[in-house]
Amino acid sequence: MNDSSSTLDSADAPEVASNEPIISIDNLSFSYDLGSTNTLRDISLEIPAGKVTAFIGPSGCGKSTLLRCLNRMNDLVDTAKVTGGSISILGQDINAPDVEAIELRKHVGMVFQKYNPFPKSIYENVAYGLRVQGIKNKSVLDQAVEESLQKSALWDEVKDRLDSSALGLSGGQQQRLCIARAIAVKPQIVLMDEPCSALDPIATARIEELIAELQEDFTIVIVTHNMQQATRVSNRTAFFYLGELIEYDDTSKIFGNPTRKQTEDYVSGRFG
Amino acid sequence: MAKHFQRKGRRFLGVNLQGWIRGFFGGNAALSIVILFLICAFLVKEAAMFFPQHHRGLELYRKTGQEYVGHLIKEVDEYTILVSATNQAYYQELDAGYGAQRGVVDSSGGIMDALEDEGDDLIGELEDALDDFEDEPDDPEIAAAYKKAQENWKAFARETIAGLDRKEVDSFGRLEGHDGQWEALKEAMVDWDPVEGDPTPFVAKAKAEMAAGMSEFDAARIELGSAGNTLKDLKNKLVAEASQIKKEAVEDMSAAARKAAILEGSKKLATEEERIAAVAEAEKIVIRESFPFAEKTAAFGESFEAHESAANELKEKLVAAVAKLPSDFKSQAAAELIVGVKERTPDFIEKLDESVEEASQWKWDAPLGFWGSTMKFFFGRDWVTNSSWHDFYGLLPLITGSLLISLIALAVAIPFSIGAAIYVNRLASRYEQTFIKPAIEMIQAIPSVVLGFFGIMVLGEGLRELSQIGALSWVPGFPMQERLNIINAGLLLALMAVPTIFTLCEDALNNVPRSYSEASLALGASKLQTVTKVVVPTAISGILAAVLLGLGRIIGETMVVLLVAGNKIAIPDFGEGLGVIAQPAHTMTGIIAQEMGEVSAGTLHFRALFLVGLVLFTISLMINVAAQRIIKRLGHA
Numbered sequence: 035m036n037d038s039s040s041t042l043d044s045a046d047a048p049e050v051a052s053n054e055p056i057i058s059i060d061n062l063s064f065s066y067d068l069g070s071t072n073t074l075r076d077i078s079l080e081i082p083a084g085k086v087t088a089f090i091g092p093s094g095c096g097k098s099t100l101l102r103c104l105n106r107m108n109d110l111v112d113t114a115k116v117t118g119g120s121i122s123i124l125g126q127d128i129n130a131p132d133v134e135a136i137e138l139r140k141h142v143g144m145v146f147q148k149y150n151p152f153p154k155s156i157y158e159n160v161a162y163g164l165r166v167q168g169i170k171n172k173s174v175l176d177q178a179v180e181e182s183l184q185k186s187a188l189w190d191e192v193k194d195r196l197d198s199s200a201l202g203l204s205g206g207q208q209q210r211l212c213i214a215r216a217i218a219v220k221p222q223i224v225l226m227d228e229p230c231s232a233l234d235p236i237a238t239a240r241i242e243e244l245i246a247e248l249q250e251d252f253t254i255v256i257v258t259h260n261m262q263q264a265t266r267v268s269n270r271t272a273f274f275y276l277g278e279l280i281e282y283d284d285t286s287k288i289f290g291n292p293t294r295k296q297t298e299d300y301v302s303g304r305f306g
Numbered sequence: 307m308a309k310h311f312q313r314k315g316r317r318f319l320g321v322n323l324q325g326w327i328r329g330f331f332g333g334n335a336a337l338s339i340v341i342l343f344l345i346c347a348f349l350v351k352e353a354a355m356f357f358p359q360h361h362r363g364l365e366l367y368r369k370t371g372q373e374y375v376g377h378l379i380k381e382v383d384e385y386t387i388l389v390s391a392t393n394q395a396y397y398q399e400l401d402a403g404y405g406a407q408r409g410v411v412d413s414s415g416g417i418m419d420a421l422e423d424e425g426d427d428l429i430g431e432l433e434d435a436l437d438d439f440e441d442e443p444d445d446p447e448i449a450a451a452y453k454k455a456q457e458n459w460k461a462f463a464r465e466t467i468a469g470l471d472r473k474e475v476d477s478f479g480r481l482e483g484h485d486g487q488w489e490a491l492k493e494a495m496v497d498w499d500p501v502e503g504d505p506t507p508f509v510a511k512a513k514a515e516m517a518a519g520m521s522e523f524d525a526a527r528i529e530l531g532s533a534g535n536t537l538k539d540l541k542n543k544l545v546a547e548a549s550q551i552k553k554e555a556v557e558d559m560s561a562a563a564r565k566a567a568i569l570e571g572s573k574k575l576a577t578e579e580e581r582i583a584a585v586a587e588a589e590k591i592v593i594r595e596s597f598p599f600a601e602k603t604a605a606f607g608e609s610f611e612a613h614e615s616a617a618n619e620l621k622e623k624l625v626a627a628v629a630k631l632p633s634d635f636k637s638q639a640a641a642e643l644i645v646g647v648k649e650r651t652p653d654f655i656e657k658l659d660e661s662v663e664e665a666s667q668w669k670w671d672a673p674l675g676f677w678g679s680t681m682k683f684f685f686g687r688d689w690v691t692n693s694s695w696h697d698f699y700g701l702l703p704l705i706t707g708s709l710l711i712s713l714i715a716l717a718v719a720i721p722f723s724i725g726a727a728i729y730v731n732r733l734a735s736r737y738e739q740t741f742i743k744p745a746i747e748m749i750q751a752i753p754s755v756v757l758g759f760f761g762i763m764v765l766g767e768g769l770r771e772l773s774q775i776g777a778l779s780w781v782p783g784f785p786m787q788e789r790l791n792i793i794n795a796g797l798l799l800a801l802m803a804v805p806t807i808f809t810l811c812e813d814a815l816n817n818v819p820r821s822y823s824e825a826s827l828a829l830g831a832s833k834l835q836t837v838t839k840v841v842v843p844t845a846i847s848g849i850l851a852a853v854l855l856g857l858g859r860i861i862g863e864t865m866v867v868l869l870v871a872g873n874k875i876a877i878p879d880f881g882e883g884l885g886v887i888a889q890p891a892h893t894m895t896g897i898i899a900q901e902m903g904e905v906s907a908g909t910l911h912f913r914a915l916f917l918v919g920l921v922l923f924t925i926s927l928m929i930n931v932a933a934q935r936i937i938k939r940l941g942h943a
Contacts, residue, residue: 107828112736140830150821153844163829166839212825219829 206237402637409480533623707891714796758869783888814848
């Protein structure tokens, strides 16, 4: 569903036809040490809009690295370098010289492994992304904060204490606040880097429900260690091993009837 | 049965090695605490004894009538400031209006000196020839000889004058730009008659021009300068009387002690005769029950009227003289000075009236509250020591100097050090980090005396030269009169505080979790936005604590301020607004370092310095406690 009247739709966002991939990765190679060794090798995959795509694989397989390539968070590492191939988001090569990482990140939000709200009030946390974009209008901010908190299923719990510190919330609430913070700037894509790994099972279940609901408005890419989680929340799954993409298909296919032997070994718990 | 689980290792006095090591470290800690306690106790004891001693001193000041006379001294001092400002204006104006004439007069003196020095013999010959000629004016030989002597002198004078160094003769450069006058003066001086010594007509003309042009101003300033003569005379008379009374009173009060000392000393003398003489001398010392202050100071009570009439006379004459001061000036500086004098005159008169009124309230036996004498220390505006009149111990000038210098240092150091910390921690590349951080921390290794040296020779000189540039005269305090002043000391202390604040700030920034900045960047914030909106607010407690600890470092610093602050014990004149920073000042640390070596233990001066030390210690302690509190309270937010 794509409700164009929703305030969560970015006004200046390029339109995407429903069947076209929103992210296409073409033969991407990536290195953390200026090309001496490639952490990612020749990865090609296309991520459809409005779906949940899961990246799975054993530790060190490069799934988080790939995720961080999608909003260029790897720029923070001085020696990181794309050594081959390209990533296009909404039809634009994001590593092109005239692309500003800051602008890209306004369209590609991110939720981190360990919940990390700022030591500010709940309200200020959600409004942060809009404030750095220069929005000062109180009513616009109020509306965006309420909408984001409602979408992240946190509104009812915090609406009476928006001015209290975000660090007073429980772990699950803090992670949902981080999701609210990420979607407040109305990105088209939300990247989630193992969003439940620091949470207990109940909080995890709530986040998973949330992901299912958010799928209506956002394209979601989620990295997870938890294979049950991948089956529960995702439509498509990509399996990585040692920096290479082994298999990418519908989630039911990957877990039910994988083509490759390595995939089968991994999803059935023989290694990893 | 086999033995198990026994203690192992050698034991000494029932304690094993670990016990001894434990005892050693524990003992060290205990020792440092004991030493700290002893220092505090010593400081407090010496400082506390200041107050009764100070109180007695002030009591004596009142009883001897010095307090009364002090009013007159202040009145005359204030009046003298007006007089000297007027005189300064007069000379400025003289230079501006009659610089060339003044140059001619001054330089003619220089030329005369040179001629007299070098032409000593010729002058002698000339005098002899003149004497002979006067005795026998009709002898043609003698007349010829006299003429010859005159010609010789002229030739010598012409040669000498031609060889003169113009800069040496016209040492103030008053004839610069008046080359014609200089040439004319040289020509005129050839005709100067060294025997009579009168100025040549050319110089006399310049003098007359000067006198004619400035006559009005000159008359007014002389009138102004003599307006206070009656008051000055009265003051001098009373000062002498009060000093005498004080001397007698002090001798009287120490009589018993002196007698005891002589008797004690006599026991150690070698011969019986000496001993008898010493005892006889001791017997001569009269010990009185109490010193007759009332009787001695009776004259002061009678001088109230004389004081009032002298003050009235001063007021009348001063107003008249000020009215006669000119209002058109060629010199801007003179105009400003005279405007200042005119503006200050009503204030002066008002203060004079108050002072006369206050002085007439003086009674030798009016009780002096202990609280009052204590406040005289904390809020006293004078710190005067080793004075033949009376020593004043007022903290205000010192604490003002210390705070002013520290505030300037902080104001300069905060932006630099916090900016550097943010840059190094968040924005700099790894390569930049590797040299910026050690470089800043290296500043700490510079001994403060070396910094002080740098402050005198480089910074002070540089600042003063910079302040002379006309285009910069809008900067407050420019042009600077002094090389050693508040801003110079403040800048150097800032340099000393930068490493402290920088290092602690950088630590505080380092403690901000990486995940905060990642979250901010992932939301599309720039690096700068991330720093200002997330990193700095999160680290603010650490940054505040860093600033406070920097302040603690600054306020306790001694060597730099001693060398560079100018060491003038006076409250800076805040009337100049921000220009106050160009004035010299003294500090609490500086005064202790400067004077402690010269005082003898147990004197009032000695204890006053201890008390200043205690105040300093208290301030430092409060700053440190505040820093700790902030870290604790905000650190866990």
